[in-house]
Amino acid sequence: MQTLPQDVAFLVCVHHKRVPCAFLIIPITQKGGCLMNYKIKSDYLSWIVMVGIVVLFVEIAFFNRGVIFSLLVPIGMVYIGRKWMPRTSGKWIFWLGLIFLLINVFSMMTLKFFLLAILIHLLIQFAQSKKDPKQIQPEFKEPTVNLQKETVIKKDPLFSNIFVGQQKTPEQVYEWNDINIQTGIGDTVIDLSYTVLPKGETVIFIRNFIGNVKVLVPYDVEVSASHSAIVGAARIFEYEESKLINQFLHLQTPGYEKSGQRIKIFTSLLVGDIEVKRV
Secondary structure, rough: OOOOEEEEEEEEEEEOOOOEEEEEEEEEEEOOHHHHHHHHHHHHHHHHHHHHHHHHHHHHHHOOOOOOHEEEEEEEOHHHHHHHHOOOHHHHHHHHHHHHHHHHHHHHHHHHHHHHHHHHHHHHHHHHOOOOOOOOOOOOOOOOOOEEEOOOOOOOOOOOOEOOEEEEOOOOOOOOOEEEEEEEOOOOEEEHHHHHOOOEEEEEEEEEEOOOOEEEOOOOOEEEEEEEEEEEEEEOOOEEEEEEEEEEEEEEEEOOOOOOOEEEEEEEEEEEEEEEEEE
């Protein structure tokens, strides 16, 4: 296929009624092509983030110098309330702090800017979708190698992404699947003593807004833990940190690198504690 210097050839394997698999060769010019549209979207998002950072700086420096204090106080109330639960005073402090935090966030000029930018982006996408699509004439080329379909097995996850609530593994024998979740408010408890871990590396990835994470690990399994928190505490085996303020920790057991059965834990919390211990 002859191409111009400023064109891009895009090669896709497609099924055709006369051949098992054919290569679809689509020339995409820099004017209106798929790659160009992707680049425009990427540049748009980059500009939104950059301008948002500038707006946040201007808001803090000139218009609302107390915004940092107004955010730290409710975050502290939420953290203290979590510590004092399930006492009544802890519940009151937690929910009042959460309400004040949401009120302060929604009153920020930066959030209004991001909401406006998202609205404009959706309107632009809607307007473009109403335009007539461009016609592309594909060329089919016989493949030199016959490609076979690959079977994919879908497995049910242990946990799901939730906004509010506690999640924990079953207190009975269960089948293990790697964990990758993000949650809003609530605790996560993972007990690995009720499952059979596969050979090699097992991955646990948790992002949480407010809440604690507890992982119970068998004695014969090596562990690597990477933890990031804005406010909280950490207790990973014999290592203990009672106060974490915008910190990152990385710990691993001595035999982790050479072990044939190991667990890699990634946790990222805004407010909350992590605990990893043997069972």
